[in-house]
Every structure is written in structure tokens, then in C-alpha cells.
Amino acid sequence: MRLPLAIAPDWPDWPVIQTGVFVAVLAALAAAIGTLVVRFRRSRGVEREQYKWLLAALAATLGTFVFAFAMILLVDPAGTWMWIPAVLTYPLIPISIGIAILRYRLYEIDRIISRTIGWAMTTGLVAALFGLLIIGLQAVLAPVTRESTLAVAASTLLAATLFGPIHRRVQTAVDRRFNRGRVDAQHALEAFGVQLRDEVDLDAVSSHLVGVATQSVQPRVVGLWTRQGGATR
């Protein structure tokens, strides 16, 4: 359609602008994401946690798109079901922005990332183990059982039994990398528990307690009140 507000309608380069707009705005978005990554790498404290929320949401959304394209290429080129996770994760981006701006449960992100990765890795490992067990047991038991469901039942039972131990080990390993605060706090509390068994001096216990609180919670100021007889010091 012809636009009534056109300025310089005879300018020959209008088509270049009209066709180049998509490439230009995509380049602008790529540059904006680049600045986001640079700012994240330079950030500290609260600001870093805010960036983590947005980047985690972006990663989750991107992951669902990769999953959808992979399913289209590998499994079902005509299907639409693979877009459901992508559609479901659309709201993660605005919700993460809301949490970051309002600073509501801001520090939960490390735990969320750690748990998500932990459960995803456990699920993948158990699924792979389940598949290998079925193939292996069927090969071994085929001459004896003759196409019975014994291999499937045994694989399911083994996979279900191993789920808990695998998840504990995977989660501990993931926490060491993504939820360092939790691991450090846990170690500090365990060490404090060991010291309490042998320590009888109240001043030494108080000193240890303040040290553990500082290490695990990282507060700005620490104060300790103890009751001695009727008085508080």
C-alpha cells in the first residue's frame, strides 16, 4: 500500500532499508545480548544474582527451542507437540525479570539452577541405564525366558532402586560447581558439630559459632548474646 506520510518517495534506496530492517534489528539484539553477557561477567553481589535470573530463563527458553528443532529434525518433521515446552517456557523470561527487579527470593537462583541441572542429569543417566539394562538383560535372558517381560521388569526395578543413590551423588557434584554457598555452609556446620563434641570452653564455642555464621550466612554484622546465670552478656 502507498503511505500518505511518505517523505522523499522517489529516493531509490527505500527498498534497501525495507529489506535490511530485519538483519539490522537482529544485529542490534545480538549486540544487546553481548552487552548483557559482558555486564554479567563484571557484576558482583545483588546485581549478579539479578543477571543470573534472566540468563537462566533465557537458557531454559533457548533449550526448549533447541529441543523442538532437534525433535523436528530427528523424530517428527510434521509434528507440533515439540513446541509445547517452548510455549510453556515463554513466561519464564518476564517472571525472572519480575523476580530480579523486585528482589523477591533473589538468592534462590543458585539452588534452582543446581536442582534443575541435578534432576536433568539424573533423569538422563537413569534413562540411559534403563535402556542399557533392557538391551543387556534381554540378550542374556532371551534363551531362558523366551520374550517374557522379565528383562523389562528387572530393568525397571533396578533403575528405580538406583535412582536415589545416583541422584544424591549427581546433586552433590552439581552443588560443588553451581551452589558453592550451600556446600561451604554444609561443611562449616559439620565442622562446627565435630568441634562442639570436644570443646568445653564457652568463649571458644562462641568464637566458633560466630565464625560458622559468618562463613555460611555472610552477614554484615554478627552479634552473640549468651545467658550466664541470671545475666546476659
Add this chain to the structure above:
Amino acid sequence: MKREPLRAVAYLAIGLLSTGIAIWSGQDIGGAWIIGSYGAVGLFLAWRRPREIVGWLLVGFALAFETLGTTLPGSSSEVIDGHADAGVTFLAWVKSWGGSLWFGTLVALTVLFPAGRFPSGRVGVVGRVAVAIPILFAIALAFAPTATVTFDNGVAVTCACRSPSLLTGLTGR
């Protein structure tokens, strides 16, 4: 009733209202879901932190997406020949440059998050240029001699949740 449940009810109401408006105006489920989520969080942030630009940008994103997803009534030839209603012609004109502006809100969100202001140093210069590009293109397209008019395809293959609506929004076609 305590404040927390009241907030939750208000938040839910804003979300339902945004999604309802989107569905009422003819959006598909995928589009309404995007508009509802971005609009709801944006309105909530704008209500709680009116001075934070990020909330308003989310509202702008949802409104721009809503405008781009609205289908033009009537036939394309009426608009092209100049015989369509003034409202339809105006909407066709807005849609011709709205895609670039919608992208601009996305770029601005990325650059201005979380502080609500441009970063300092070289990163800030890159951010300013990135925000300026879609705005300048939107202005250029608004005053271009011609615009592409998009209408509902009568023989389009559709399904319940059309994720390609996002791609349609990205390309503005």
C-alpha cells in the same frame, strides 16, 4: 485477609485480564500466552515500581505484540487502493513499522536490565547504538513510500498452539 493473598489475587487478575484482552482481540493461544505473561508482569512491576522503566518496557512489549498480532478486517485490495476505513488504514500503517519498534523494546529490555539505565563505558555506547537502530528503522519505515499489508491467509494450515506466531512476530510478516 493478609496482604500476600491479596497481592496474589491482584496478580492473577492482572494476568487473566491481559490474556483475556489478547484472546478477545483475536490472538491465537500462543500469542495470548506471551501477551498475558509479559503484560501481567509488566503491569505488576509498573504498579509496584512505577519509576522502574523495565516494567513499562514489558507493558510496551506486550502492547506491541498485541498490535502486530491483530488481523486487519476487510480485504487487502481496499487498503491498497485507499478505499478502506481510516481505522483499518491506520492499523495497517502501524503494523508496517511496529515490528521494528517491538524488536526495539526487546533490545531496550536487554540493555537497560536490571538498573533501568544505560551501562557506562564502551558497553554503554554499544547499548545505546543497539537501542537506536530499531527506533531509527521504525521511523524510516513509518515514512517510507510503500508498506507491506498482511492479512489472514484463508488457506493457512493452523493448529491449537502455533509457536510460529513468534516467528511471525519476529519477521513482522
